[in-house]
Amino acid sequence: MLRIILNGVNGRMGSALRTAIEAEADLQIIAGFDKKFGGEPLPFKFYTNPEDCAHGADVVIDFSHFTAIPALLEYCLRTKTPVVVATTALGEAERALVEDAAARIPVFHSANMSLGVNVLLHAARLAAPALESDFNIEIVEKHHKEKTDSPSGTALLIAEAINDALAVKKDFVFGRHGKDDDCKITELGIHAVRGGALPGEHSILFLGPDEVIEFKHTIFSRNVFALGAVNAARFLAGKPPGLYSMDDLLSAASA
Numbered sequence: 001m002l003r004i005i006l007n008g009v010n011g012r013m014g015s016a017l018r019t020a021i022e023a024e025a026d027l028q029i030i031a032g033f034d035k036k037f038g039g040e041p042l043p044f045k046f047y048t049n050p051e052d053c054a055h056g057a058d059v060v061i062d063f064s065h066f067t068a069i070p071a072l073l074e075y076c077l078r079t080k081t082p083v084v085v086a087t088t089a090l091g092e093a094e095r096a097l098v099e100d101a102a103a104r105i106p107v108f109h110s111a112n113m114s115l116g117v118n119v120l121l122h123a124a125r126l127a128a129p130a131l132e133s134d135f136n137i138e139i140v141e142k143h144h145k146e147k148t149d150s151p152s153g154t155a156l157l158i159a160e161a162i163n164d165a166l167a168v169k170k171d172f173v174f175g176r177h178g179k180d181d182d183c184k185i186t187e188l189g190i191h192a193v194r195g196g197a198l199p200g201e202h203s204i205l206f207l208g209p210d211e212v213i214e215f216k217h218t219i220f221s222r223n224v225f226a227l228g229a230v231n232a233a234r235f236l237a238g239k240p241p242g243l244y245s246m247d248d249l250l251s252a253a254s255a
Contacts, residue, residue: 002237005031005057007072008064008087009046010038013222017061020226027230031055035068050075059233062087063225069094073101082106082239084232086113086225088153102243108236110246111153113228117202118246120217124158124204125165127213132166136207138189142198150192154202159190162204 004021008014009032021027031045031053038046047053050071060083062072069087076083085098088111101107112118128137141155151174163169170188183189199220206213219225228246235249 002027002234003030003056003058004028004233005033005053005055005060005081007033007050007060007062007068009042010034010036011063013063013086013225016222016226017063017229020223020230024230027233030057033068033072034064057081058237059084061229061233063229066090066094070097073097076105077101080105082108082236084108084229084236086110086229086232088112089149090153099243103241105241106236106239106244107242108232108244108249110228110232111157113225113232113246114217114219115228115246115250116217116219116224117154118250120202120204120215121158121161122250123215124162127206127215128162128165129167131206131208131213132168132170133185134208135213136183136185136187136189136205137162137170138191138205138207140191140193140203140205142193142201144198145195147194150194151190152192152200152202154200155190155192158202158204159188162188 004027006014006017006029018029021029029044031047032042033047033050035048045055053075056079060076060081062083063086066087066089069090072083082105085107098107098109139155139158141152143152159172170186173187173189175191176189199218201218204215232249235252236244
């Protein structure tokens with residue numbers, strides 16, 4: 001039985017994770033962390049501060065807020081508990097903490113837990129080097145009005161993955177405006193759309209002189225993130241200290 005602690009248990013993703021975990025016979029939630037109380041009793045111990053938790057677990061799954069990362073990593077380091085960090089919009093300070101923690105405990109981090117998004121990343125890495133000389137590259141992401149960060153962490157993840165694959169890195173341009181934008185081939189445009197109840201959508205456009213290649217991924221349910229996080233937790237349990245990613249999980253699955 002894999003014993004799991006959920007960080008951000010009362011959020012939307014926390015709810016989706018509870019449903020996903022409860023459907024698996026080999027998984028058990030033993031505790032939950034969240035800064036806010038939920039509207040209903042939980043069938044396991046609940047803490048507003050990880051410092052107050054005396055429970056041991058096999059792995060922590062984090063879907064919270066970037067401000068909660070320092071306290072969570074302190075708990076995981078103190079208890080030597082592997083952690084899946086699935087929270088988006090991490091800043092440089094939080095990323096540094098994640099990397100430092102990975103020197104002492106197993107840490108799985110991805111800006112997007114969707115299997116489909118990570119396959120999209122793989123495809124973009126393969127396509128970009130062949131097209132970089134003659135094709136403009138633009139990324140467009142769309143989300144519902146309640147998503148507060150823009151551009152999305154996934155859009156930035158895609159942009160960075162493309163840049164890593166190029167012979168000459170491109171300059172990121174966040175939204176295009178003005179009257180003198182000559183859309184240089186050396187730029188990579190990143191655009192965010194927010195409104196209504198839009199599902200999460202990411203498009204990569206390779207725009208050539210006479211042809212267009214578009215890669216597109218749409219998510220209709222948070223369940224895909226929950227499933228990815230559960231798979232990451234299973235993968236991480238028992239691993240030595242280190243920083244792991246979806247690439248490691250996918251490589252292990254295909255081996």
